[in-house]
Amino acid sequence: MTSSRLRVRKTYKLFMDGAFCRSESGRTFAAPTKNGTIHAARASRKDARDAVRAARAAWLGWRDRSAYNRGQILYRLAEMLESRSGQLLEALRLSGESAAAARAEVAAAIDRAVWYAGWCDKIEQVLSTKNPVGNTHFNVSSPEPAGVVAIVAPTRPGLLGLVSPVAAAVCSGNTVVVLASQRDPHSAVALAEAIAVSDMPKGVISILTGYRSEVVPTLAAHLDVNALDLWMSGPEEQAAALRACDNVKRVRRPGEPPARYWSAGIDQRLESIAAFVEIKTVWHPAGF
Amino acid sequence: MKPKSGRYLRAIDPSTEETLTQVARAGAADVDAAVRAARNAYDRYWRRCPGSTRAKYLYRIARSITERSRELAVLESLDTGKPIREARDFDIPLSAAHFFYYAGWADKLGWAFPGKTPSPLGVAGQVIPWNFPLLMAAWKIAPALACGNTVVLKPAETTPITALVLAEIIQQADLPDGVVNIITGGPETGQALVRHPGVDKIAFTGSTEVGKEIARECARLQRPVTLELGGKAANIIFDDAPIDQAVEGIINGIFFNQGHVCCAGSRLLVQEPVLETVVRKLDQRIQTLRIGPPLDKNTDIGAINSKAQLKKIHELVRSGDDAGRPRYETRCDLPDRGYWFRPTFFTNVALSDRVAREEIFGPVLSVMSFRTPDEAVEKANNTPYGLSAGVWTDKGSKNFKVTAQLQAGVVWANTYNKFDPSSPFGGYKESGFGREGGVHGLAPYLQR
Numbered sequence: 001m002t003s004s005r006l007r008v009r010k011t012y013k014l015f016m017d018g019a020f021c022r023s024e025s026g027r028t029f030a031a032p033t034k035n036g037t038i039h040a041a042r043a044s045r046k047d048a049r050d051a052v053r054a055a056r057a058a059w060l061g062w063r064d065r066s067a068y069n070r071g072q073i074l075y076r077l078a079e080m081l082e083s084r085s086g087q088l089l090e091a092l093r094l095s096g097e098s099a100a101a102a103r104a105e106v107a108a109a110i111d112r113a114v115w116y117a118g119w120c121d122k123i124e125q126v127l128s129t130k131n132p133v134g135n136t137h138f139n140v141s142s143p144e145p146a147g148v149v150a151i152v153a154p155t156r157p158g159l160l161g162l163v164s165p166v167a168a169a170v171c172s173g174n175t176v177v178v179l180a181s182q183r184d185p186h187s188a189v190a191l192a193e194a195i196a197v198s199d200m201p202k203g204v205i206s207i208l209t210g211y212r213s214e215v216v217p218t219l220a221a222h223l224d225v226n227a228l229d230l231w232m233s234g235p236e237e238q239a240a241a242l243r244a245c246d247n248v249k250r251v252r253r254p255g256e257p258p259a260r261y262w263s264a265g266i267d268q269r270l271e272s273i274a275a276f277v278e279i280k281t282v283w284h285p286a287g288f
Numbered sequence: 289m290k291p292k293s294g295r296y297l298r299a300i301d302p303s304t305e306e307t308l309t310q311v312a313r314a315g316a317a318d319v320d321a322a323v324r325a326a327r328n329a330y331d332r333y334w335r336r337c338p339g340s341t342r343a344k345y346l347y348r349i350a351r352s353i354t355e356r357s358r359e360l361a362v363l364e365s366l367d368t369g370k371p372i373r374e375a376r377d378f379d380i381p382l383s384a385a386h387f388f389y390y391a392g393w394a395d396k397l398g399w400a401f402p403g404k405t406p407s408p409l410g411v412a413g414q415v416i417p418w419n420f421p422l423l424m425a426a427w428k429i430a431p432a433l434a435c436g437n438t439v440v441l442k443p444a445e446t447t448p449i450t451a452l453v454l455a456e457i458i459q460q461a462d463l464p465d466g467v468v469n470i471i472t473g474g475p476e477t478g479q480a481l482v483r484h485p486g487v488d489k490i491a492f493t494g495s496t497e498v499g500k501e502i503a504r505e506c507a508r509l510q511r512p513v514t515l516e517l518g519g520k521a522a523n524i525i526f527d528d529a530p531i532d533q534a535v536e537g538i539i540n541g542i543f544f545n546q547g548h549v550c551c552a553g554s555r556l557l558v559q560e561p562v563l564e565t566v567v568r569k570l571d572q573r574i575q576t577l578r579i580g581p582p583l584d585k586n587t588d589i590g591a592i593n594s595k596a597q598l599k600k601i602h603e604l605v606r607s608g609d610d611a612g613r614p615r616y617e618t619r620c621d622l623p624d625r626g627y628w629f630r631p632t633f634f635t636n637v638a639l640s641d642r643v644a645r646e647e648i649f650g651p652v653l654s655v656m657s658f659r660t661p662d663e664a665v666e667k668a669n670n671t672p673y674g675l676s677a678g679v680w681t682d683k684g685s686k687n688f689k690v691t692a693q694l695q696a697g698v699v700w701a702n703t704y705n706k707f708d709p710s711s712p713f714g715g716y717k718e719s720g721f722g723r724e725g726g727v728h729g730l731a732p733y734l735q736r
Contacts, residue, residue: 129712129726129727129728131708131710131711131712131726132710133706133708133710133711134385134708134709134710135706135708137703137706139706139708139711141711141712141726141728146716223672226717238507238508241507242504242507242508244507245500245503245504245507246500247672247717247718248496248499248500248503248515248517248717248718248719248720248721250721251507253510271736278697278716279697279712279714279723279728280696280697280698280699280716281697281698281699281711281712281713281726282691282698282699282700282701283698283699283700283701283703283706283711284687284701284702284703285702285703
C-alpha cells in the first residue's frame with residue numbers, strides 16, 4: 001500500500017532575508033540528481049542585490065548582539081543540523097556523493113559549526129591588545145566585523161564548503177550572502193531550512209543558488225559589500241578580484257582547494273575569522 | 289648611485305620655491321636593479337639571518353636616527369614645509385621609536401603568533417607619501433626587516449631627502465648591501481616597482497585613487513598588498529565635552545602638518561547646544577595661529593607641500609564658497625613666495641557638499657551640527673572612508689558606546705592625532721586594509 005503513495009516533491013527556493021523565495025526573474029536551472037532532474041531557483045543580479053540589502057539591514061543588529069548570544073545561535077544551528085542530518089545526507093547523496101563520503105561530510109559540517117560557535121566570545125580576547133603607548137594615554141586595539149561578506153562557495157564539498165566559510169564569517173558579527181555550489185543546490189536548500197529554524201536573525205545568512213557567471217560579478221562590484229571570499233578559480237575569479245578593488249574590498253582568494261583541505265586540521269583556522277575583521281584602536285587620555 | 293635613467297628631479301623648498309637639491313629619477317632599469325639587489329640579499333643572507341642579529345641592526349638604525357635627529361628635523365622641515373617644531377618633536381623621535389619597537393620583535397615572532405611558525409614573504413615593495421616622509425619610511429621598513437624581508441622603498445616625488453639620509457644611516461649601520469634599497473622618482477617609478485615580477489608584497493600609503501589602481505595591479509598579479517589610504521574623519525563634539533580642550537583637539541586634528549594628514553579630523557560634528565560657542569572659540573583660536581617660515585620654531589602652520597596640492601585646496605575651497613557656506617579664516621599676511629594657505633573652516637556644511645565628502649588634505653575644516661548621539665554616529669559613518677574619528681565627551685558610558693559604533697580604524701576619545709609604534713594604525717572601508725604598528729603590524733609581512 002505505502003509503496004504506491006505518491007511522494008510530495010520540494011520546490012527549491014532561494015533563502016533571502018529569512019524567507020524562501022523564487023528568483024524574482026522567475027528562472028530556474030536544471031540540476032541532475034540520481035533520481036531525475038530538479039529545477040532550482042536561478043538567482044538574478046537583482047536577487048543578489050536584494051540579498052545584499054538584507055545583509056546590510058541585519059548587520060548592526062547581529063554585530064551588536066553579545067558574543068555569547070551569537071555563540072548560542074550558531075550552536076543552535078549545529079543542533080538543527082544534527083537533528084536534520086538525515087535530510088542533509090540525502091541532499092549530498094542526490095548530488096552524487098557516496099554514502100560514506102556524505103556521512104563524513106555531514107558530521108564534519110556539524111562539528112565545524114560547533115567549532116566556530118565556540119569562537120564567538122573568544123575572538124576578541126585572542127586578537128585584542130592593550131598597547132603600551134609611550135605617552136599618557138590608555139589605548140586598546142580590538143577586532144570588529146568588516147560588515148557584509150559575499151562568499152562564493154566551492155563546487156565541492158557542497159555542504160561543508162558552505163558551512164565552514166559562512167560560520168567563520170558570521171561568528172565575528174559579519175552578515176553574509178553566499179552563492180552555493182551550482183552542482184549541489186540540494187545541500188544549499190537543506191542548510192537554508194536548518195538556518196530558518198535555528199534562531200538566526202533574518203538576513204544574517206542569505207543563500208543563493210544559480211550561476212556564478214551571473215551572480216559573482218554583481219556581488220564583486222557591489223559598493224555595499226565589504227569583503228569577498230572567493231572559493232573559485234579561473235578568469236571569472238580574477239575578474240571578481242579586480243571588480244572588488246572599486247571600493248577596496250577585503251578579498252580572500254583561496255581558489256578551489258583539494259578535498260583534504262576541508263579536514264578539521266586545516267580549515268579550522270583562526271585566520272579564516274581574522275580575514276574578515278577590522279582592528280580598531282581606541283585612545284583615551286589617562287590623568288587627573 | 290647614479291640612475292641608469294640619467295634623469296633627475298628637483299627637490300623644492302615649498303616655503304620659498306627654491307631648489308634644495310636634485311635627486312635621481314629612477315627608471316625601469318633602476319627599479320629592476322633595486323629589486324634584484326633585494327632578492328639577492330634575501331636569498332643569500334637576510335632570510336637566514338638570525339632574528340637576534342636582525343634586531344641588532346634595527347636597534348643600530350634607531351639609535352642613529354636619534355643621534356642625527358637635529359639634522360633630520362631640519363631637512364624634513366625644509367623639504368616638506370612642515371614646522372620645525374613638528375619635525376623635531378613628532379616625525380623624527382617617532383621614526384626612531386618605530387625602529388626601536390620593531391627591533392625587539394625580530395627574534396620574538398613566534399610569540400606574536402602562538403602555535404605558528406611565521407616566515408618572511410621575500411622582497412617587499414613599498415611606496416610612501418609626502419606628508420611624513422621619514423616617519424612613513426620607518427613605518428614601512430622597520431616591520432618588514434624585523435620579519436626577515438628585504439625592501440625596495442620609493443619615497444614621494446616631492447619629499448625624497450630624508451629617505452636618502454636614512455639610506456646613509458642604514459649603510460653606516462653595516463646592514464648588508466641590498467637589504468634596504470631606496471629609489472627616488474615619480475609615479476612611473478612607483479608603478480614599475482608595483483608591477484615588477486620580483487616583488488613578493490606591496491605596501492602603499494597614499495591617496496585612495498592611486499591605492500585602488502595599485503590594488504587592481506596586485507589583484508592581477510595575485511600579489512599580497514596592504515593599503516593605507518585617504519580619510520575624511522569625523523571629530524564629534526558633544527555638549528558635555530570639555531569645550532576648551534575640545535577646541536585645542538579640533539585645532540590639532542585639522543591643522544597639524546597643514547592638514548596634510550590622512551587621519552585629519554576634517555569633518556567637525558558639533559552638538560547643537562554648543563555649536564555657537566565652539567564656532568566662536570574656533571574663530572578666536574585660529575587668529576592666534578602663526579603661519580610662516582617652517583624653520584622658525586614659533587611657527588604653527590608651515591607651507592603647503594607643493595603647487596599641485598595648493599591648487600587642489602583652492603579648488604575645493606572654491607566649491608565651499610560656491611555652495612554658499614560661511615567661511616572663516618586666519619586674518620594674517622602670507623609670505624610673498626612659496627605655497628601658503630590660511631587655516632580655514634566652513635560652517636553650515638551639508639553632508640553632500642564636496643568639502644564634506646572629499647579629502648582636501650589641507651588646513652580646511654567643515655563644520656556640521658547634530659542633535660542626538662545616533663545622528664552623530666550616522667553622519668560620522670556616512671562616508672566611504674573609515675580611517676579615524678574623534679569623540680569629545682566627559683561622560684564615560686557615552687564615550688564607550690560612540691567609539692564602538694564608529695566605523696574607523698583609529699578612534700581618539702578626548703584627544704586627537706596621537707600615535708605610537710606599539711599601536712596599530714589603518715583603515716576600514718575605502719581607507720585601505722592592513723595595520724601598521726603593534727603586533728598587528730607584523731602580520732602583513734609574514735606567512736603563517
